[in-house]
Amino acid sequence: MSTVKIIEDASSVSNDVGLYDELKATNDIRRIETALSSIGRLPKDFDVTLLISLLNHPSPNIRLLAVKNIGKAKNAELLTTISHYAKIETNTIARREAVSTLGRMRIAEAIPILIDFLKDNDAKIVLQAIRALLPFKANPDVAFALNELNQHPNEIIQSVLSKETTNKLRNGKDKTHAKSSDLLKNVLVSGDVRETIKEIPDESIHLTFTSPPYYNARDYSLYKSYENYLEFLVSIFKEVHRITKEGRFFVLNTSPVIIPRMSRSHSSKRYLIPFDIHPILTKIGWEFIEDIIWLKPDPSARNRNGGFFQHRKPLGYKANSVSEYVLVYRKQTDKLIDWNMNQYEQDIIEQSKVPGDYEKTNVWKIAPSNDKIHPATFPRELAARVIKFYSIKGDLVFDPFGGSGTVGQAAQILNRYFLLTEQENLYVERATELLSAQSLLNEFPLTVYGTEAFRELMKGQGQI
Ligand SMILES: C[S@@+](CC[C@H](N)C(=O)[O-])C[C@H]1O[C@@H](n2cnc3c(N)ncnc32)[C@H](O)[C@@H]1O
Numbered sequence: 001m002s003t004v005k006i007i008e009d010a011s012s013v014s015n016d017v018g019l020y021d022e023l024k025a026t027n028d029i030r031r032i033e034t035a036l037s038s039i040g041r042l043p044k045d046f047d048v049t050l051l052i053s054l055l056n057h058p059s060p061n062i063r064l065l066a067v068k069n070i071g072k073a074k075n076a077e078l079l080t081t082i083s084h085y086a087k088i089e090t091n092t093i094a095r096r097e098a099v100s101t102l103g104r105m106r107i108a109e110a111i112p113i114l115i116d117f118l119k120d121n122d123a124k125i126v127l128q129a130i131r132a133l134l135p136f137k138a139n140p141d142v143a144f145a146l147n148e149l150n151q152h153p154n155e156i157i158q159s160v161l162s163k164e165t166t167n168k169l170r171n172g173k174d175k176t177h178a179k180s181s182d183l184l185k186n187v188l189v190s191g192d193v194r195e196t197i198k199e200i201p202d203e204s205i206h207l208t209f210t211s212p213p214y215y216n217a218r219d220y221s222l223y224k225s226y227e228n229y230l231e232f233l234v235s236i237f238k239e240v241h242r243i244t245k246e247g248r249f250f251v252l253n254t255s256p257v258i259i260p261r262m263s264r265s266h267s268s269k270r271y272l273i274p275f276d277i278h279p280i281l282t283k284i285g286w287e288f289i290e291d292i293i294w295l296k297p298d299p300s301a302r303n304r305n306g307g308f309f310q311h312r313k314p315l316g317y318k319a320n321s322v323s324e325y326v327l328v329y330r331k332q333t334d335k336l337i338d339w340n341m342n343q344y345e346q347d348i349i350e351q352s353k354v355p356g357d358y359e360k361t362n363v364w365k366i367a368p369s370n371d372k373i374h375p376a377t378f379p380r381e382l383a384a385r386v387i388k389f390y391s392i393k394g395d396l397v398f399d400p401f402g403g404s405g406t407v408g409q410a411a412q413i414l415n416r417y418f419l420l421t422e423q424e425n426l427y428v429e430r431a432t433e434l435l436s437a438q439s440l441l442n443e444f445p446l447t448v449y450g451t452e453a454f455r456e457l458m459k460g461q462g463q464i
Contacts, residue, residue: 023050029059036065042072052081060091067094071101076109083113092122099125103132111136115145123154130160137164163334177245177343180204180396183457185417185444188408188435190428191451193400193421194232197239199458205243205419206395209386209407211253211378212236215271226271234280236400241284243398247333247340249390250286252277253294253378255324274325286329292362294324294382300368326364326386344392351415352393359385373430374404383410391416405431408446412438 023035032054042048054066067085070078079102086098099117102110110132117129130149136142149161181204189196215229216222223229240250254274261268282288301320308316341349369379383406391397393415399407402420404427411418412435422428432448439446449457 023054029062032057032062033059033065036062036069039069039072042069046073048073048075048078052078055081055085060094063089063091064094064097067098067101071105074105074107076107079105079107079110079113083116086117092124096122096124096128099128099132103128106135108136108139111139111142115141118145118149123157126152126154126157127160130157134164159334174246174343176203177340178345178348178392178394180206180417181461182444183461184396184419186408186412186435186439186442186446187419187454188402188405188428188431188446188448189419189421189451189454190423190425190448191421191454192423193236195451196421196454197236197243197400199455200239200243200398200419201458201461202242203245204396205240205248205398206245206416207249207251207387207391208240208244208398208400209251209253209383209390210399210401211376211403212401214376215257215273216259230273230276230280233277234284237277237281237286238284240398240400241286241331244331246331247335247337248331249289250329250331251386251390252281252327252329253324253382254327255321274327278327281329285332287332288327289330290326290328290362292326292328292364294326295363295365296322296324296368297365298322326382328390341392348393352391354388369406371404371430374427377404377406380406380410383407384414387411387414387416402431403427405435408435409438412442417444 023032026032026035036054048070051066051070055063055070057063057066063085067082070082082098082102086095086102089095089098099114099120102114102117114129114132117125118133120126120129126149130146133142133146137146146161146164149157152158152161181201184200184204212233215226223232237250237252244250252274254277256270256272256274259269259271278288298320301322304318304320308318344352364382364385366379366381366385369377371377387397387407387410391414394417396417396419397407397411398419400421402408402422405418405420405422408418408420408431418435420431422431428448432446435446
């Protein structure tokens, strides 16, 4: 029978003179683990040689817990033991713990050892070493070693380092963040977005939600090639990035398209637009946040099953497409979401809270919408969800491909402002009809501008 007493209260351990004997007296892995996990501060006069001997234990978890506790002694004489262990340990998690232990000791004598670990092949070890060295960044050796890492290929290491070197005030206030120009509130610009978007000042938009024109799938969109189509979209989303405020969101609704076959002797061709555009967006500076699937009821899909349903031969299977992507991006920044929230008055944040039940998964079941004029609207419910989750009351929401103005309608209902651009007169008229009914009582009733009038309006407008 083992003599180990299972220690239930960690705080009692610091004075528990029997811990040493207890650890020594058992071979039961679970009991050793429990004892090691229960140690708070090391008891005075605790002989760490027992813990050091556990660094050879066959169980990686015991080795991990042992090294964690050895570090609590904060004894510079143990540095060589811990760093030697960190070098030879074969279990990745235990090795990372050893380097983290070196950091937690917070002693200057560990600096050369930690600098050595900056060359490790495991990016997590490098990150642990960086974290441990940051409190000593005034030390010239540390500053030099961290600077040397600037070319490190790992993106998380890059981002941690750039966060540290940036001069931006992380907790500071940006007085204009919660505001937007009155001139842009509840505005519909009739014209080609390639022209009109150039007039919108930098950092004036809180959220963009849009569904771009399809590739050759409808008569309003004709592009020379698929590449040309992607270039067009990217040129707009680059501008959306410029006009978006720091750390705010861009939500893109797209789906694969199919170009029907020319004749029975040809095949149809499918383009996976969201996947093709994603890498370009991240390069522009949009950080990927969520992939939401908009799921429609089965009957809403075009039936592609006619042939297969009859012949049942493999290779010819075609799925009815009942989903679209709603991809969420954030304008890359060193600041946390909390920073964005802190730019608002507390009562505005309270009023913007999302009440009641809400969809907790990334599959949003929403029926598609129909409009008597516009052939490709998205449902107001979809726009409302995006606006509720990704903007604050009083924000300015933009849709560069405004269509019938669905984003504007949802924004108004949710006490946000909208800015839309749309090039087809017919849809501008439809959006005007749908939006003005709602905006009559609004502090900023709908205003529609042509491209030239908008250009004049924006002349000399700085950033807000
Ligand atoms: C998929 S629809 C958007 C529909 C909209 N979400 C709605 O619910 O009504 C895309 C819209 O982009 C517009 N569009 C296409 N190219 C454009 C351009 N260069 N400038 C402005 N609008 C454009 C089309 O006329 C179309 O109305």
